[in-house]
Amino acid sequence: MHLMRMTLVLTAVPLIFAQSGNLSVRPQGAEQPPATITLKDALELAAKNDPTLLAASTDAAVARQDYLQSRTGLYPTLFGRSEYIGTQGNDKIPTSRFVTNDGVHVYNEWAVVHQDLSPGTFKRTGVQRAAAAEAAARARVEIARRGLAPTVTKAYYGLIVAQRKYAIAQQVLDDAQRALTTTQNLERGGEVAHSDLVKSQLQVNTQSQALNEARLAMENARLDLAVLLYRDFNENFSVVDDLDMAPALPPMADVENMASSQNPMLAAAVQTLRTANLDVTIARQAYLPTIGVDGIYGLQANAVLLHSVDRAYPELGPVGTLGYEVDATMIIPVWDWGVRRSKVRQAESRREEAQNDLSNAQRALIRNLHGYYNEAQTAHQQLDLLRRAVDLATESLRLNTLRYRAGENTILELVDAQATLIQARNAYDDGMVRYRLAIANLQTLTGSF
Numbered sequence: 001m002h003l004m005r006m007t008l009v010l011t012a013v014p015l016i017f018a019q020s021g022n023l024s025v026r027p028q029g030a031e032q033p034p035a036t037i038t039l040k041d042a043l044e045l046a047a048k049n050d051p052t053l054l055a056a057s058t059d060a061a062v063a064r065q066d067y068l069q070s071r072t073g074l075y076p077t078l079f080g081r082s083e084y085i086g087t088q089g090n091d092k093i094p095t096s097r098f099v100t101n102d103g104v105h106v107y108n109e110w111a112v113v114h115q116d117l118s119p120g121t122f123k124r125t126g127v128q129r130a131a132a133a134e135a136a137a138r139a140r141v142e143i144a145r146r147g148l149a150p151t152v153t154k155a156y157y158g159l160i161v162a163q164r165k166y167a168i169a170q171q172v173l174d175d176a177q178r179a180l181t182t183t184q185n186l187e188r189g190g191e192v193a194h195s196d197l198v199k200s201q202l203q204v205n206t207q208s209q210a211l212n213e214a215r216l217a218m219e220n221a222r223l224d225l226a227v228l229l230y231r232d233f234n235e236n237f238s239v240v241d242d243l244d245m246a247p248a249l250p251p252m253a254d255v256e257n258m259a260s261s262q263n264p265m266l267a268a269a270v271q272t273l274r275t276a277n278l279d280v281t282i283a284r285q286a287y288l289p290t291i292g293v294d295g296i297y298g299l300q301a302n303a304v305l306l307h308s309v310d311r312a313y314p315e316l317g318p319v320g321t322l323g324y325e326v327d328a329t330m331i332i333p334v335w336d337w338g339v340r341r342s343k344v345r346q347a348e349s350r351r352e353e354a355q356n357d358l359s360n361a362q363r364a365l366i367r368n369l370h371g372y373y374n375e376a377q378t379a380h381q382q383l384d385l386l387r388r389a390v391d392l393a394t395e396s397l398r399l400n401t402l403r404y405r406a407g408e409n410t411i412l413e414l415v416d417a418q419a420t421l422i423q424a425r426n427a428y429d430d431g432m433v434r435y436r437l438a439i440a441n442l443q444t445l446t447g448s449f
Helices: 039-047 051-072 119-123 125-188 194-229 252-262 264-285 339-405 411-446
Strands: 015-017 023-025 035-037 077-086 105-117 237-239 290-301 307-309 318-320 322-331
Touching: 035 039, 039 125, 039 194, 051 125, 105 119, 119 125, 119 264, 125 194, 125 237, 125 264, 125 339, 125 411, 194 237, 194 411, 252 339, 252 411, 264 339, 339 411
Parallel strands: 035 237
Antiparallel strands: 015 023, 077 105, 105 290, 290 322, 307 318
């Protein structure tokens, strides 16, 4: 027996939020044809709206700029400096009252090349740390992206199953109404008791209520998916029913290889530990001397001129003002009341924490990998039994219907056969969703396969 598959497209009136924040209804005449969405489309749309993924992407972008800044920090900087110093004179000689100034007006017009030289500059420790932090941030983006997949998959196939259950409820109601007509004919012929007619009418009422509940569940499932996909809460879409085309489960050896090489949680833990190790190195480098070098070219004179009269030696006439100066400074740390040692201990504590996190991530990966794989394997094995149950329940209903029309069984047996078929069909659809969700959970560890 082949399973009946129906794809339903609901024409809902989408709700949108106006600029004022008030809830408004889009006019029917302004509606566009419903967009047809696959699971891949749903994942891409949800990725544009998920706050966790957006926050992780922002962190990765910031980490990228940190890396660029740390890399350019290794190179010399060039800047200009323009300075005027006005000082009180001596009233007797042309120099100022401050011994560092040779006149009451001093101008500094400099182009300065500055370079800091430290152990971190030569070993590129800061750049390596920024690169590790960026890699960890990118891994967290992938963690968020993969973590979103099960949520979207559950909502996507939840809508498909709700549509299938609604279609089944419609069919069952039609069958109940046909059974009611058959019972009425049989009662008029005196072949069944009036109690059978009452039972048939109750069955029609029950299935009408079940159809209403199925419609409500389908509408709620559409709302759940719309929240994930669209910022304007658009319900004008249809989904592709590919529930029966689930990917095959790879062998365990292949899954383990994919998880070991493509697991973002493990990659993030490794890069976090690398960052912690570099933090310890940076903290220890604070014990070493640092050198700052400034190369200066420009003028320092009593007037902004290429040649000016020195106030201390006016008899020499104008002399050249342009020149260069090299200023090198070495800072040797001696005593800081234990601050450097404290920072080293802080970094070592964070490194120990990162090592523990990596160990936990490795153990969690092994546990989750086997758990998710066993779940997917069990769900896949159950599908054959559930599919067989649907075939048997369908055949049972067909035979009971024929027997009831022939007066060989009671309405209770017919109703029981109908209920069994409903349960079997719904259980099969739920089993397909369980397998799809198990695959989505497994792919959070392995990536797509």
